[in-house]
Amino acid sequence: MGNWFERQRNIIDFTLSSLVRRKGKNLALLLVYTLLVFLLASVMFFTHALRKEASLVLQGAPEMVVQRMAAGRHELVPRRYLGMIKGIKGVSGARGRLWGYYFDPVMSANYTMVVPEDHPLGAGSISIGQGISRSRLARVGDFIPFRRYDGTPMVLTVREVLTTGSELVSSDLILVSEGDFRKLFGMAPDLYTDIVLSVRNAKEVATAAQKVQKLLPDTRPIMKSEILRTYDTIFDWRSGIIVVILSSAVLAFIIFAWDKASGLSAEERKEIGILKAIGWETSDVLLMKFWEGAAVSLSSFLAGVLFAYIHVFFTPVMLFEPVLKGWSTLYPSFKLVPFISPYQVAMLFFLTVVPYTVATIVPSWRAATIDPDSVMRS
């Protein structure tokens, strides 16, 4: 055992010396490899953490939202729909929801105005999300002017700023009283934005949705399961920009591994020839090449994963921030809960380290099995 270990160490010593002899090339290799793993791991950690957090947070979402549609567009719901929905067997509760968007020309930002069922602050007062507080420099006690639907001004007082911890769902929210909301948007008292309802038996949500659609054919029920599924697909690795980032990274890696696999440099072949001429076995050469691949890929893999972890969970995801922000003026400054699993790291390992190590062994095996004399002469 001791002999075996000592032999491995000797081969590693030799391999590392050989790598150091070509330090420029190998340092560049190490850097590119680390960057590639960093990018892949960052995307993986970020999307997984976001999806996981969405699935946990949106457990509190309403069981069903019923929207009214007119000419393919979202339409306000009359109060009588609420009564009809409450009469459906199995529906345990329903309420009209009031919410909408307000474009602030001063900040060029869209706010989401929501009327809570129990607005504790009363008329003339609002609660605002951290994003609005940050961009408008608004604190508790400040006044924010709004423009009503008829162009007249309306000033509301900030009574509360929502917590930083909830920023992922509340950054652009303004909680306002029902009276102020209707005055601001000129909405008639018998209209709602949509209806949320709860169902007595969770297994009957789909049946209740069918009943709603049958009773009110111009409505569109959205179930909680659909809400959760939407967020599961949004940051799925197969979607949107994520597939672009991943495919370019994977392509770069394939080119990189292919370059390694397609052959050794003349200098490397000569080195193998000399080693064989002085008595190294083919298995020793292969062992040396295995350790060479393992040293480069293992170091790059570990460094890449660690940098990705720091990037996603300790910084405001600097690399993805400009992509995610798009044209938004308001963007939540959230800190993701680090949901990582050994499965993710293992998958990354098999995607990056194993193919690279194999790619370095194959050409070496070809060089190691030919006659040393011809290798040195070529």
Add this chain to the structure above:
Amino acid sequence: MRKSTLFFMSIAVQSVLLLGAFTHAAYQRGRDASILGETVALVKRLDLTDLCLFTEARYTRHPTQADLHSPFQDHPMSLEHFPSGSLLAPRKGIGYR
């Protein structure tokens, strides 16, 4: 010091740091549990349906609530207008509704 010793030491240090990342993740999840609980309570109290990730368009601010025509509201073959629209994949089974 032998090069192999340096190599093993560097791999050991990185592995310990990786284990540290897992430990930190577990610890942080425990710490953030109460904040997550508060957020779930807020979502429940206000009947929220979406995360506030992209505020530039109504169908990117509330992708679960958007009507199916809104990304193509200008005309049926119009190109996606907002950058975050390229980040959002359509919901599964959207073609069947």
